[in-house]
Amino acid sequence: MTSAAPMIRLRGIRKSYGSHEVLKGIDLDVDQGRIVSIIGPSGSGKSTLLRSVNMLEEISHGEIWLDGVQVNSALTGRAFETHINRIRQQMGMVFQQFNLFPHLTALENVSIAPMKLKGKSKAEAEALARTLLEKVGLADKGGAYPARLSGGQKQRVAIARALAMQPKAMLFDEATSALDPELVDEVNLVMKQLAAEQMTMIIVTHEMRFAAEVSDHVLFMDGGVVVEQGPPEQVLKAPTQERTRGFLRKHLAQ
Amino acid sequence: MLDFSVLPPYADLLATGALWTVLITVLAGALSVVLGVLLALVTLYGPKLISLPLRGIAFLFMGTPLLLQLYLLYYGLAQLGVLLPAFWTGVMGLGVHYAVYNADIFRSAIQSVDEGQMEAARSLGFGRTAALRHFIIPQATLTALPQVGNNSIILLKDTAVLSVLGVAELVLNAQRGISATYRPFEFYFAVAVLYYLLNLAMEWALGRAARKAEAIR
Numbered sequence: 271m272t273s274a275a276p277m278i279r280l281r282g283i284r285k286s287y288g289s290h291e292v293l294k295g296i297d298l299d300v301d302q303g304r305i306v307s308i309i310g311p312s313g314s315g316k317s318t319l320l321r322s323v324n325m326l327e328e329i330s331h332g333e334i335w336l337d338g339v340q341v342n343s344a345l346t347g348r349a350f351e352t353h354i355n356r357i358r359q360q361m362g363m364v365f366q367q368f369n370l371f372p373h374l375t376a377l378e379n380v381s382i383a384p385m386k387l388k389g390k391s392k393a394e395a396e397a398l399a400r401t402l403l404e405k406v407g408l409a410d411k412g413g414a415y416p417a418r419l420s421g422g423q424k425q426r427v428a429i430a431r432a433l434a435m436q437p438k439a440m441l442f443d444e445a446t447s448a449l450d451p452e453l454v455d456e457v458n459l460v461m462k463q464l465a466a467e468q469m470t471m472i473i474v475t476h477e478m479r480f481a482a483e484v485s486d487h488v489l490f491m492d493g494g495v496v497v498e499q500g501p502p503e504q505v506l507k508a509p510t511q512e513r514t515r516g517f518l519r520k521h522l523a524q
Numbered sequence: 525m526l527d528f529s530v531l532p533p534y535a536d537l538l539a540t541g542a543l544w545t546v547l548i549t550v551l552a553g554a555l556s557v558v559l560g561v562l563l564a565l566v567t568l569y570g571p572k573l574i575s576l577p578l579r580g581i582a583f584l585f586m587g588t589p590l591l592l593q594l595y596l597l598y599y600g601l602a603q604l605g606v607l608l609p610a611f612w613t614g615v616m617g618l619g620v621h622y623a624v625y626n627a628d629i630f631r632s633a634i635q636s637v638d639e640g641q642m643e644a645a646r647s648l649g650f651g652r653t654a655a656l657r658h659f660i661i662p663q664a665t666l667t668a669l670p671q672v673g674n675n676s677i678i679l680l681k682d683t684a685v686l687s688v689l690g691v692a693e694l695v696l697n698a699q700r701g702i703s704a705t706y707r708p709f710e711f712y713f714a715v716a717v718l719y720y721l722l723n724l725a726m727e728w729a730l731g732r733a734a735r736k737a738e739a740i741r
Contacts, residue, residue: 326643351651359649369644372740373662383648386658415740428644435648 275338277302277439277470283322283332285315292318293329294494300439300487303468307481307502310491311517319491320443320474324361325354336360337438359387362432366444368424370416376403376427377412380434387435395434402430406460422453429460439470447476478521482506490514528710534701538711541697542718548615548693549680549722555619556679557672560626561661568631585624591685593617598689614686622679629671633664666737673730677723684719694718 276299285293292315300306308316321327323334325341334341336357345353371379380399384390390398403412406426416424425445432440442461446454458480464471465484475481481488481502488505490498490513498511509515531538563582567575585593594617601608608616637660645655687696698711705711 324647326647355649355651357649358647361647363644363647365640365644365647367638367640369638369640371641371644371659371663373659373666382658383650386654387649417740431648 276300276335277304277337278323278472279333279335280319280323281333281335283319283329283334285318285322285327285329292494293322295332296491296496298489298496300470300472302438302470304486305465305471305473305484306487306489307473307475307485308489308491309475309478309481309517310489310497314491315494316474316489316491317443320441320472323441323472324358324363326363355387359383359435360438362429362435362437362440364425364428364432364440364442364445366448368416368421368428368448370424370428370431372416374415375412376408376414376416376419379416379427380430383431384434398434399430402433403427405433405463406430407456420453421449422456425449425457426460429457429464433464439472440464442471442473442475444474444476446480476521478506478518490517492517526709527707528714530705530707530710531701531714534705534711537697537701538694538714538718541692541694541715542722544691544693544697545680545683545719546722548611548618548683548686548691549676551615552618552622552683553676553679555615556622556626556675559619559623560672561630561665563623563627564630564634565656567627568634582624582627585621590617590621590682591688593621594685594689610686610689610691614683614689614691618679618682618686621682622675625675626668626672629668629675630664633668634660636667637663666740669730669737670734673726673734676730677726680722680726681719 278298278300280296280298283293283296284291296319298306308319310316318327322329323341325334329342332342337360339357341354341357343350343353371382374382377396377399380402381392381395384398385392385395400409400412403409406429408423408426408430411419411423411427416427419427429445445461446457449457454477458477461471461473462484473481473485485502488499488502489496490505490509490511492513498505498509498514505514506518509518563578567579570578594614597617598608598610598613641659641663642652642655645659646652650658683693684695686693687699690696694715698715701711702708
């Protein structure tokens with residue numbers, strides 16, 4: 271694939287639940303190393319769009335591409351399963367509710383995927399996991415079960431777990447929304463660090479200030495469409511659309 | 525009146541009986557867990573064509589006495605020319621009987637695992653079966669542990685039923701002692717104590733496992 275092609279490309283993404291259309295034709299290009307934030311009111315379809323990228327949500331129409339490979343390929347059955355599993359290994363995802371594996375220690379949470387999916391030896395996978403836990407500031411928590419970690423620590427382990435597959439891109443689904451306010455910064459810090467390392471990221475967030483700080487591009491979604499998009503200084507500071515202004519007013523008033 | 529000194533000469537007999545009881549419990553218990561998980565998985569994820577009849581058969585096992593099922597397996601099949609050793613008939617009968625109960629427990633335990641677990645596993649690139657194996661089933665097993673443990677304790681006591689098939693477990697061996705000494709009270713009392721001790725050991729082991737499971741919540 272030529273380096274000019276975007277890392278993630280979405281074309282005409284549509285999704286319906288019955289007769290209710292939640293995504294009404296969305297296009298998006300995210301170049302390698304770029305960071306796109308998606309903002310919008312709840313129910314706007316922003317999480318659904320993000321979850322479509324690695325097909326945790328099935329879309330009704332459109333095309334999804336990762337690094338020149340079509341994610342929603344025409345394959346069926348087992349062949350598609352193999353294909354989508356391989357694609358997902360190249361895209362890390364971080365969830366609002368962390369979704370750590372509670373029966374595994376922090377170290378095992380991070381090392382299990384490289385071990386089981388990439389055939390790395392236990393020693394290799396654990397060395398990698400230790401490096402990643404150190405990177406997210408949790409070098410001393412490898413032996414802890416998730417139940418013994420704070421929300422912020424859990425989310426940092428979850429980020430390390432996703433990074434362990436050495437993904438080409440990372441998807442963040444309201445990664446800090448479930449956290450107590452004082453724990454938000456430690457997670458944001460890790461995300462900023464990733465941004466500095468040129469990780470390609472799509473971030474669904476409620477935090478306008480964070481979006482303004484890290485994003486190259488901001489999408490404002492409402493009612494299943496992209497109402498406005500552009501660089502953060504435009505969309506967040508000088509929006510041209512009334513709906514964007516209304517949303518930001520409400521959010522900044524909080 | 526009571527004379528427990530009749531027992532020591534039969535200590536070997538009772539000990540052998542206890543060993544067989546433990547062996548049957550371990551084998552039938554293992555079968556009931558493995559088969560229970562499989563049944564739960566098939567009825568949850570398998571095609572309706574298989575899962576519906578299976579649930580029907582399971583209902584038959586729950587709705588009829590264990591003793592009757594063992595008679596059917598042992599004497600009924602023998603009449604049809606299928607001769608199974610009493611020991612294995614007992615292990616199979618007990619194992620399947622309790623598998624049906626365990627399947628219900630595993631089924632609801634699997635369903636109670638948060639959906640986010642499957643999503644997290646899938647997002648990493650695990651296939652559905654691998655996700656079940658590495659993440660969902662281990663967690664469901666921990667949830668199911670107390671109830672499956674209770675079933676295993678009931679199973680241990682139900683091994684006594686195998687005496688009617690002539691399996692030399694605790695009860696049958698006690699009866700052998702009784703027919704030599706005419707001392708039913710002493711022997712049955714001793715056997716009761718042995719069952720009680722076995723159950724204590726089992727509860728202790730289950731308690732340890734449960735505390736381990738609790739540590740991750």
